[in-house]
Amino acid sequence: MKFIVLNGSPKGPVSVTMQYIHFLQKRFPEHNFEMFHVAQRIRKIENDENTFREIIEKIKNADAVVWAFPLYVYLVHAHYKRFIELIFERNAAESFANKYTVIFTTSIKFYDITAHSYIHAVCDDLNMKVAGAYTADMPDLTKDKERKRFTLFVEHVFQVIDGKQPVQPQYSPLNWRKFAYKPADVEKPVSTRKKRIVLVSDAKAEDINLNGMIQRFQASFAEDIKVINLHELSIKGSCRGCLKCGYNFECFYDGKDDYRQFWEEELETADIIVIAGTIRDRYLSSLWKCFFDRRFFHTHTPRLMGKQIVYLISGPLSQIPNLRMILEAYMELEMANVVGFISDEFGDSQDIDSLISNRTADAVHFSVEKYIRPETFLGVAARKLFRDEVYGRLRMVFQADYREYKKLGLFDFPQKKIRLRMLNGITGILLKIPIIRKFFQGFMKQGMIMSHQRILKKLYPEE
Numbered sequence: 277m278k279f280i281v282l283n284g285s286p287k288g289p290v291s292v293t294m295q296y297i298h299f300l301q302k303r304f305p306e307h308n309f310e311m312f313h314v315a316q317r318i319r320k321i322e323n324d325e326n327t328f329r330e331i332i333e334k335i336k337n338a339d340a341v342v343w344a345f346p347l348y349v350y351l352v353h354a355h356y357k358r359f360i361e362l363i364f365e366r367n368a369a370e371s372f373a374n375k376y377t378v379i380f381t382t383s384i385k386f387y388d389i390t391a392h393s394y395i396h397a398v399c400d401d402l403n404m405k406v407a408g409a410y411t412a413d414m415p416d417l418t419k420d421k422e423r424k425r426f427t428l429f430v431e432h433v434f435q436v437i438d439g440k441q442p443v444q445p446q447y448s449p450l451n452w453r454k455f456a457y458k459p460a461d462v463e464k465p466v467s468t469r470k471k472r473i474v475l476v477s478d479a480k481a482e483d484i485n486l487n488g489m490i491q492r493f494q495a496s497f498a499e500d501i502k503v504i505n506l507h508e509l510s511i512k513g514s515c516r517g518c519l520k521c522g523y524n525f526e527c528f529y530d531g532k533d534d535y536r537q538f539w540e541e542e543l544e545t546a547d548i549i550v551i552a553g554t555i556r557d558r559y560l561s562s563l564w565k566c567f568f569d570r571r572f573f574h575t576h577t578p579r580l581m582g583k584q585i586v587y588l589i590s591g592p593l594s595q596i597p598n599l600r601m602i603l604e605a606y607m608e609l610e611m612a613n614v615v616g617f618i619s620d621e622f623g624d625s626q627d628i629d630s631l632i633s634n635r636t637a638d639a640v641h642f643s644v645e646k647y648i649r650p651e652t653f654l655g656v657a658a659r660k661l662f663r664d665e666v667y668g669r670l671r672m673v674f675q676a677d678y679r680e681y682k683k684l685g686l687f688d689f690p691q692k693k694i695r696l697r698m699l700n701g702i703t704g705i706l707l708k709i710p711i712i713r714k715f716f717q718g719f720m721k722q723g724m725i726m727s728h729q730r731i732l733k734k735l736y737p738e739e
């Protein structure tokens with residue numbers, strides 16, 4: 277069979293992900309795997325229509341397509357995202373229709389689920405048949421057991437394709453609402469209360485609703501707020517994956533474009549940040565993705581602590597829970613507070629006006645009160661994963677993270693808690709005795725609320 281491999285690594289052939297494809301070439305010489313380094317060569321693909329068409333022609337004539345990519349900031353790399361946008365912009369979707377496909381990623385398993393969900397939804401939008409999806413941890417290829425597992429997976433994929441087995445889509449097509457938002461004049465603008473507010477967008481002139489939402493948001497304040505359009509910044513490219521940042525947060529692009537200065541001088545000094553964008557395929561634009569990728573110069577260390585975040589989104593956000601999850605998780609990991617999402621999906625213009633006014637007031641209030649909502653699983657689980665990774669196998673490369681994590685007290689391993697360890701040790705022994713275990717289990721429900729009841733009694737002794 278003939279497979280076209282679309283490589284999503286910005287490092288091109290010098291990529292961990294591509295080593296798995298080399299393995300397949302050697303392990304299954306009867307099949308053909310042709311690679312296209314689309315993320316690395318995106319400028320050429322974008323600027324030279326022939327290069328793009330060559331790839332599409334190969335896809336047309338192939339038995340299957342392999343989406344092979346590294347995880348980049350909850351998703352695919354910005355350049356891979358751009359390639360996906362080009363497929364739709366240049367009406368090339370038909371060449372993918374009814375074709376079998378395989379999704380393959382390498383990562384450290386940090387939100388591999390959101391990247392898989394994204395690309396699977398894109399495949400469904402392209403009417404492709406997903407024959408299988410595989411998420412490899414970076415070094416899996418070096419382990420016998422993992423190579424066996426991967427081989428079994430690939431053999432199964434061959435069977436599905438060879439047998440022309442049926443495959444069900446997982447995601448319904450998106451339904452875009454036809455609605456023109458017309459913001460009214462703001463009657464009572466609120467005070468910023470000396471809070472620094474920065475609104476960042478990628479709005480183009482044709483993004484009518486997004487521009488309306490931005491205008492309304494801006495007008496909701498009695499004082500000026502800063503509005504920045506990403507199109508007006510010099511951003512030379514997305515993250516190259518070179519990891520120069522690992523040692524001391526230096527970036528290859530430092531001094532070459534505006535990104536670091538913009539991040540440090542505008543965003544890190546803001547109290548309230550508004551992120552405004554229009555949905556493109558199943559995410560925001562590739563420009564927004566480039567913005568999020570480039571933030572990686574601060575690697576895994578939170579940099580927006582205590583800030584209030586408002587998302588203004590034009591497009592069917594409620595139909596893409598995956599996108600909402602990414603945007604929430606991103607800010608939980610930054611230790612910022614998501615005040616809310618406002619989209620143009622529901623209600624009339626007046627409803628949206630009112631939403632914007634209310635969220636505006638909330639953002640200022642929360643900022644004054646320093647309110648950060650409790651973290652959900654999205655942030656808690658992610659932080660534990662990074663804690664272990666930065667302490668362990670990532671430390672060598674990400675030394676700046678290690679130093680910052682120590683400073684921020686993020687190495688909060690349970691084994692450091694001596695009292696808890698002693699208690700666990702003692703109860704572990706005592707509960708081996710059936711009579712004590714019986715008493716303990718009978719006391720379980722009451723035991724779980726004992727400390728809560730004690731504090732309520734202390735706070736409200738008279739009741």
Ligand SMILES: Cc1cc2nc3c(=O)[nH]c(=O)nc-3n(C[C@H](O)[C@H](O)[C@H](O)COP(=O)(O)O)c2cc1C
Pocket residue numbers: 285286287290291292293294345346347348349350351382383384385386387388414515517518519569572
């Ligand atoms: C900027 C950047 C962002 C990354 N984001 C993620 C991520 O969100 N989740 C994850 O599990 N790994 C992430 N990684 C790790 C890569 O996915 C992993 O190292 C991958 O194997 C690299 O593959 P490649 O050599 O083919 O590019 C990231 C790496 C870089 C450099």
